[in-house]
Amino acid sequence: MPKKTRGCLQGGVGAKLCEHCKDHEQLWIFYAVVLAILTLIVFFDTGTNFASEHVRIWCQGFPIYTEWAALGALLLVAPFASIVHCMQLSQAKTRVLVTSFFSVLGIVCIGLAALNLRQTYLTMAELRKDCGKAGLTKEIEAVWQRADDIYTECDRARQKPLFKCPNLHLDKWKPADRALLEYLEETESDFHCSAFCQKDQQPLFLRQKKISKNGCAWHVGGRVALAGRAASVVAGSMGLFFFAIGLIAAFLPNL
Known part of the structure; x- marks a missing residue:
């Protein structure tokens, strides 16, 4: 019969994950809070945008996809952290892996935010400056x-x-x-x-x-601009958050 350590069974991947959660309890609580807050923001904002026919017609769902992509990026953090913990790599390799992962997530989210913002302003220009031309x-x-x-x-x-x-x-x-x-x-x-x-x-x-x-x-x-900017703020903020974690991981003494 496997023994329990601090409420976790010894041996196997499940035990490693359990010990990891116990050792980083405050970090996981912070992650859960951030995830819950972002989920509420995305659900509220995308629900509002999806209900607006103007946003659906002119933006073709781009702000909605941008926000859901940012939320999806945050959801990847938990399995990534668990996999890295189970791999038991050296400190140097772990640092490189963590820094690369969060930097890539940050770049992707910031890139999506920039693309969405560009599309928003192009659509707004079509409606306000070039209306009726094409x-x-x-x-x-x-x-x-x-x-x-x-x-x-x-x-x-x-x-x-x-x-x-x-x-x-x-x-x-x-x-x-x-x-x-x-x-x-x-x-x-x-x-x-x-x-x-x-x-x-x-x-x-x-x-x-x-x-x-x-x-x-x-x-x-104006309605299109409001939806597009809100989505870019959400995705861009998450991108900066991920990028900051990547920088911290690169210089953290005891990773």
Whole structure:
């Protein structure tokens, strides 16, 4: 019958891992706390972003993947520490392995944060500076212009809802264009704006008088920027954290 030492069975990999946890109890508690906090942040932030159709359409999930990658990197720390402990390498080899591991994790997380931030600013530029010139913004602007012309012809005072205009003929619209028209309705509702790329236009769906002077694309760009920056902050912070651990491990006297 194997003997127990400080609550751990002697012999085997399980015993080594148990002893490792006992010897570094405070470190593992710190790791668990950091993991729990980051998990809550990622779940809250990605849940908010996933619920936003604007982020899903324009960012294509990039901020969400960036934050989950940072969380995944943190999850790798526990098995790595256990494997290194079981390998029982020399102090010099352990130092090199630990330094390399955390440095690589740090570089990967910082790189993802930088890529996400770059993509965020490119998308924001497409929405705010180059709106209507190419891509999806051009398609949305064309749909808005078509609907605006129909609405003006139907009811210049815009007293009746757009969808009640007899000349709208939604059944003749392409499914993609109908989807974009619905998206325009959502942007007006979410940001209390009008048009998409153009400024100072009459809304297609809202009936309230106080609306933003900027086109809806400007506000969508702000929402995209908020999501992208938040994801980059999470991933970048984790990257710096890992990189700092790698530097500490490189110069720690008794690793």
